C-alpha cells in the first residue's frame with residue numbers, strides 16, 4: 001500500500017548530507033522540526049523541486065513528481081503546490097487583490113474558492129490595499145492566501161512566522177490552526193519553535209543532521225525517550241480533548257480524553273468543543289498509591305512505558321494514561337526511592353495544563 005506522501009532523498013553538499021525516507025499523511029499539518037542547519041529547508045526545497053536531489057523519489061497522492069531511477073523530475077512550475085516563505089514577498093506595486101490574482105493569470109488554472117480563503121484568513125477587507133499598507137502579520141496572511149489561490153495539492157510553509165514579533169505570531173496562529181483544520185490538503189510546515197509544534201502539528205518529523213530522527217503522530221513522537229525533545233526543559237505532551245462539562249460553582253471545566261477526564265480552570269467553550277491541551281513534563285509527578293489527601297485535582301492511573309536517566313540527575317518517565325502518552329520529569333533520586341520500572345501501574349498527578357487553541 002502506498003502512503004499519500006512518500007519522500008526519499010539523498011543529497012550531498014560536502015559538509016552536509018540529506019538522507020531521508022519518509023511516509024507522511026495526506027492531510028493535516030506535518031511539522032518538520034529541528035535545529036538550524038538540520039536540513040528542514042533543504043528537504044522542503046527537494047519536495048518543491050527547487051533543489052534536485054540526484055537520488056530521490058517523491059510521490060504525492062499517487063502522482064510521482066520525482067523518480068531518479070526513471071530519470072523523472074517534474075519542474076517546480078508543473079508541481080501542484082503552494083510555497084510560503086519567511087518573508088511574504090508580495091509584489092509591492094500590486095494591490096492585495098492583484099497579488100492574489102497574479103498566479104492564477106500566469107498559470108491559467110481555475111484556482112480555488114477565493115471567497116472562502118479570504119474569509120479563512122480574515123483578509124477580505126484588505127483587497128484594495130498595497131502591501132506597504134499592511135502589517136507583517138497581514139502581509140503573511142496574504143502570502144498564504146496567494147499560495148492557496150492556486151488550489152494546490154500540498155502547501156509547503158518554511159518558517160512562515162519567523163520574521164514576525166511575538167504579538168503578530170499570536171495574531172496569525174489561530175488563522176493557521178483554522179486553515180489547516182478546514183482545508184483538506186496536507187501542509188508541510190518548517191519551524192524550530194516548540195510552541196508552533198505544539199499548536200499546529202498533527203504529525204511531527206524531527207530532523208537532525210540531514211536525517212529524520214523520528215516521524216509519527218504528534219503526541220507519540222513528543223513522548224519518545226530516544227528523541228532529544230523529551231529531555232528538554234520545555235518537554236511537554238499535547239492531548240486532543242473535548243469539553244465535557246462545567247462546574248460553575250468551582251469555576252472549573254471538565255474535558256474528556258481517550259482514557260478519562262481532567263479538570264481545568266473554567267473555559268467559556270461549549271460542550272463538545274475540541275481543544276489542544278499541553279502538559280509540561282515538569283508539571284507531572286508520580287505516586288505509587290492513589291493519593292487521598294492532595295490538593296491536585298487531576299490524579300489519573302497510568303502505566304510506565306519507558307524510563308531514561310539523564311546526566312543531570314533527572315529521570316524522564318514515559319507513561320500511558322488510557323491511550324494518551326504522557327511525560328514526567330522527576331529526580332533520579334525519586335525514581336529510585338519509588339522503585340519505578342517499565343510496565344508498573346502508578347498514578348500521575350498533573351499540576352498544571354495549558355490550552356493551546
Ligand SMILES: Nc1ncnc2c1ncn2[C@@H]1O[C@H](COP(=O)(O)OP(=O)(O)OP(=O)(O)O)[C@@H](O)[C@H]1O
Pocket residue numbers: 013016034035036037038039040041042043192
Ligand atoms: N546550496 C547549498 N550548497 C551547499 N550547502 C548548502 C546549500 N544549501 C544548504 N546547505 C547547507 O545544508 C545544511 C542544511 O541547511 P538547511 O537550510 O536545510 O537547514 P535548516 O534546518 O532549514 O536550517 P534553518 O533552521 O537555519 O533554516 C546547512 O549546513 C547549509 O549550510
